[in-house]
Amino acid sequence: MSKPEFVYVTYIETTAEKLWTALTDGDFTARYWFGVRLRSDWKVGSIFEMVQGDGKVSDAGKVVEYDPPRRLAYTFVNLSEEYRDDLPALATFELEPHGNLVKLTLTHAGFAEGGKMLPAISQGWPAILSSLKSMLETGQPLEIPRAALKLEG
Amino acid sequence: MIDIHNFTPATVYTIYIASTPDKIWQALTSAEFSRQYFSGFAVEADLKVGGAFIVRAPDGSRHIDGEVIACDPPRKLTVTWNVNWPGLVEKLGPTLVTYEIEPAGDAVRLTMIEAHDRALSEDILEGGRQGWPAILSSLKSLLETGHPLAMKMAPPQRMLAALKAMGIKTP
Numbered sequence: 412m413s414k415p416e417f418v419y420v421t422y423i424e425t426t427a428e429k430l431w432t433a434l435t436d437g438d439f440t441a442r443y444w445f446g447v448r449l450r451s452d453w454k455v456g457s458i459f460e461m462v463q464g465d466g467k468v469s470d471a472g473k474v475v476e477y478d479p480p481r482r483l484a485y486t487f488v489n490l491s492e493e494y495r496d497d498l499p500a501l502a503t504f505e506l507e508p509h510g511n512l513v514k515l516t517l518t519h520a521g522f523a524e525g526g527k528m529l530p531a532i533s534q535g536w537p538a539i540l541s542s543l544k545s546m547l548e549t550g551q552p553l554e555i556p557r558a559a560l561k562l563e564g
Numbered sequence: 565m566i567d568i569h570n571f572t573p574a575t576v577y578t579i580y581i582a583s584t585p586d587k588i589w590q591a592l593t594s595a596e597f598s599r600q601y602f603s604g605f606a607v608e609a610d611l612k613v614g615g616a617f618i619v620r621a622p623d624g625s626r627h628i629d630g631e632v633i634a635c636d637p638p639r640k641l642t643v644t645w646n647v648n649w650p651g652l653v654e655k656l657g658p659t660l661v662t663y664e665i666e667p668a669g670d671a672v673r674l675t676m677i678e679a680h681d682r683a684l685s686e687d688i689l690e691g692g693r694q695g696w697p698a699i700l701s702s703l704k705s706l707l708e709t710g711h712p713l714a715m716k717m718a719p720p721q722r723m724l725a726a727l728k729a730m731g732i733k734t735p
Contacts, residue, residue, distance in 0.1 A: 418693075419697075420693075420697035420698075421579075421697055421701050422697065422698055422701040422702070422713055422715065423701070424705060424709075424713055424714075509715075509716065510714055510716060511714055512713055512714065512715065534578075537577075537578035537579060537580065537673075538580050538668075538673075541579050541580035541581070541671070541704070542580065544701070544704065544705075545582055545704075545708055548705055548708060548709055549582070549708050549709055551582070553580050553582055553669070553670070553671040554669045554670035554671065555580055555668050555669040555670075555671050556668075556669045559667075559668035559669045559673070560668070
């Protein structure tokens with residue numbers, strides 16, 4: 412029944428330009444993304460990295476699409492031993508303005524069979540994108556400890 | 565009463581909200597709140613197992629006719645969520661919707677699980693996959709900012725076409 416991909420849609424009261432900045436500016440991501448700073452020069456083909464609060468790079472991949480403020484895509488995989496059977500999967504963000512809202516669609520696909528990335532990102536993205544929505548609408552991110560996340564069924 | 569063990573989740577949507585479980589429970593089960601974030605639709609729930617679960621359209625008609633299957637405020641609510649279009653339940657079977665509400669740090673995790681007792685096409689499932697993110701995004705905004713999203717939803721065209729092809733009359 413389940414396909415090896417994860418899709419998440421949310422609607423945010425903001426502009427596509429502000430949402431684009433929130434998705435690509437490392438200082439901004441650090442505030443809503445469990446302290447993770449995204450690092451890249453955002454040229455297609457360039458390295459894309461997730462830098463944790465302690466300065467360590469936890470995940471890395473490449474920039475695949477950069478078309479502000481409409482489409483952003485990058486691959487990444489966790490670099491730790493636990494994810495050694497995984498491959499860099501492709502996360503694609505589509506931003507569509509609807510009046511004073513933006514519909515954000517994330518499609519994350521291309522996971523290695525039997526890997527651990529898909530279950531991990533399936534619990535991570537709803538928390539990250541909920542916090543992003545709060546940040547843009549109220550100025551405050553959500554305080555969700557990583558330990559409060561859980562694997563589905 | 566239906567046997568919930570025959571149902572398999574088809575769509576799961578999780579959202580985190582800066583609120584309390586009690587407020588989220590109230591938002592999910594009261595007409596006063598639902599009209600604001602659910603395009604004017606009014607939830608009328610008799611919150612006990614076997615109680616009626618109705619969602620009334622803005623014109624007063626019963627859009628959803630269901631029954632409370634499990635009720636554990638403010639943690640879990642399971643209802644049958646049957647759209648009142650002629651022939652729909654006969655052809656698609658009942659729809660089961662479960663809300664789970666759990667504290668997660670300073671926020672609350674709300675998980676919506678839509679389950680069915682038979683395999684349905686991706687086209688049919690598009691209705692819920694398009695609707696739930698919009699409804700629950702607006703519920704989150706309402707609880708966090710005091711106002712819902714100004715949402716103008718396009719109808720789920722693939723689902724409506726698929727229902728029509730099955731001989732189900734849609735509005």
